[in-house]
Amino acid sequence: GAVVSQHPSRVICKSGTSVKIECRSLDFQATTMFWYRQFPKQSLMLMATSNEGSKATYEQGVEKDKFLINHASLTLSTLTVTSAHPEDSSFYICSAREGPMNTEAFFGQGTRLTVV
């Protein structure tokens, strides 16, 4: 299957700082990328959907000014957690789909964010 690389795998940041997470499709062009958040022992909750070259669509309850998503190219999407707080600590996962008719989504390895 196709490969999606997410970086970093772990990050610790101080409260009030911003942290950027990258999601890259290595061997295909991802027209759509999805960002999820997963709390311990819970399921994946969709945060936002991003299409290359357009603004991300955020799910209800997700602050778009806090979780900035950029999908500037067909192989890269970034999630920036701005002014991070301890409650933002979580596991963040991206997934990518090659085209609108493609039903399979490929997942990155995830990023464990700890805000201290």
Next chain:
Amino acid sequence: AQTVTQSQPEMSVQEAETVTLSCTYDTSESNYYLFWYKQPPSRQMILVIRQEAYKQQNATENRFSVNFQKAAKSFSLKISDSQLGDTAMYFCAFMNNNAGNMLTFGGGTRLMVKP
């Protein structure tokens, strides 16, 4: 909105035995896809099996098979000859082709395969 329910938070099975994980969903759509994903301790999401709603035949992938009951909106996963490496979280997921191809996940079932 679609909902996906996994009623078994945890399950265990002896190595080499068979186990079935349950999943039900709610939708008014007729054209959709269903998936089972595996999330081992590494947290990497791995696609186990996929079912197209318009196909009556149940999908099979080696030791993994599904029992898709469209009228009952049920999509269970059967793992045969369970192996220690099958120990993981399993998520059932729904995708509606008419809603941006986004996945809606169930709450997950933690499966432990015992030696």
